[in-house]
Amino acid sequence: MKGSKEHVHRMLDGDPAASAELSPDQTEELATYAKALRGLETARVSVPPGFTERVMAVLPESIDVPWGERIRSLWPGQGRWVIPAVAGAMATVLCAFGVPLITGGTNRPVEVTFELHAPDARSVELIGSFNGWRRGEAALQGPDATGHWSVTVPLDPGRHEYLFVIDDRQMVPDPSASLYRPDGFGRTNAVIDI
Amino acid sequence: MNTASDASLVAQCLDGRREGYAELVRRYQGPVFGLAYRMTRSHEDAEDLAQETFIQAYRKLQSYDTAYPFRAWVLRICANRAKNRFRSTDRRRRAEEAHVEIHPPDAGAMEPDLVALDEAIARIPQMLRIPLVLKHVEGLPYEEIAQVLGIGISAAKMRVKRGRDELVRLLHPESGRVTQ
Structure with missing residues (x-):
């Protein structure tokens, strides 16, 4: 059948x-x-x-434009690749060199001037965490006509503690500091944030 | 009468001239509506399905490959939409299961022979009904039927044969000779 x-x-x-x-x-x-x-x-x-x-x-x-066509359309056509290529190269250069420059700028030392009113002092010196509390590195100049001593030192960004040494024997915190911190040995350090 | 080729009408549409699409709809609304009717058995649903088919075809016109007949492409969209409709509703089961009595909505206006034929077509499984309708109602060649269904030509021929057998079996259940 x-x-x-x-x-x-x-x-x-x-x-x-x-x-x-x-x-x-x-x-x-x-x-x-x-x-x-x-x-x-x-x-x-x-x-x-x-x-x-x-x-x-x-x-x-x-x-509707198919997805394949959409993706292809993003690719520059013949003779239209120069501008995107130059823009891409510039972006690469900026990333390679610009970013370290920008971020490096914030880590550079800042010039800070310290002042103390001590008209009767014979010498004034600055010591602090920024130089390992070593003496003989940052002597203040003065006194000026108003009895002020001053020195300018470069400091890295961050928090620093410091003291003034008057006449090689008396350590005093900066009376004009905005912040103080006990040093754990009965003294008080002045604090500065850069 | 517009004698432009289907490919040039498609190119017009892609160029933003929608009047080219009106001509394509005019050309192929017959087979699309015919297939849609045989899948839904309702003039209203068939119009919805045919309209959805032409809208989807327009949206996807960029992906149409002019190496293939536009008629086969649009009929394929119609067949797929019809299958999805049946999948998403219970109507597929109602239309395909031979145990359920099916009455066309406008049966009263049809000749008794046509009512029987209509019911027989509706009882043929969708997989065989589509190729049977495309061959013997719309007059498509086997190659185009294969393109509509996404199968080989010999498979398309086999489905048409089985569709014919099923139609005759349903129209003449008493005839043992034509029963497989």
Whole structure:
């Protein structure tokens, strides 16, 4: 029966060779199929009037651009690569050299002037955490006409503690400091934040 | 009558001239609506499905490969949308299971033979119904049917054959000779 159906299907597909040896049963079967398919062919439905206009009325404004196309469009076209390339090179140079310059600027030492009013002193010296509390490195100049001593030293950014040594024997914290901190040995250091 | 090729009409659309798309809709609304009707069995749903098909096709026009027939491409969109509709609702089961009685909404206006035919088509599984309709209602060649379904030509031929067998079996259940 399968072989006979094959003939029928070949006939329905328009193969005239398949009709050569059709048995009466196969001819009857072919008629049954042909009738069903004729019915199918006449069962075509018609499109409602105005369909095209209704589609056009609700059509989106734009056509989607596929993702592959979008990514390709980001790549500069022929002859249009110079500006993006130069911009990229400049950005690279800025990152390589500019960032260390910018961040390095904040770590540079700052010149700070210390002053003490001591009109009767013979010498005044500055010692502190910034120089390991060593003597003989930062002598204040003075006194001036108003009795003030002063020295300017470079200090790294951060917190420093310091004292003045008057006449090589008396250590006093800066009376004009904004912050003080006990040193743990009964003295008080002046504190400066840079 | 517009004699421009499908490819040139698509190019017009991509160039921003929408009137080219109106011509494409006019050309292929028949097969698209026909397939949509055979999948939904309702003129209203078929119009919705056909309209959605043409809107999606317009959106995706950039991805259309002009090496293939536009008709096959748009029918493929329609078939896929129809499958998705059935997947997302219970209607697929109702339409495909032979145990459920199916009556077309406008059965009263149809000839008795046509009602039987309509019901028989609706009972054919979707996988066979689409190629059968494309072949014997819309008159597509096997090559185009294969493109619509995304399968090989021999597989398309096999599905059409099985669809025919199923149609005849449903129309003539008493006939043992045509029953597989």
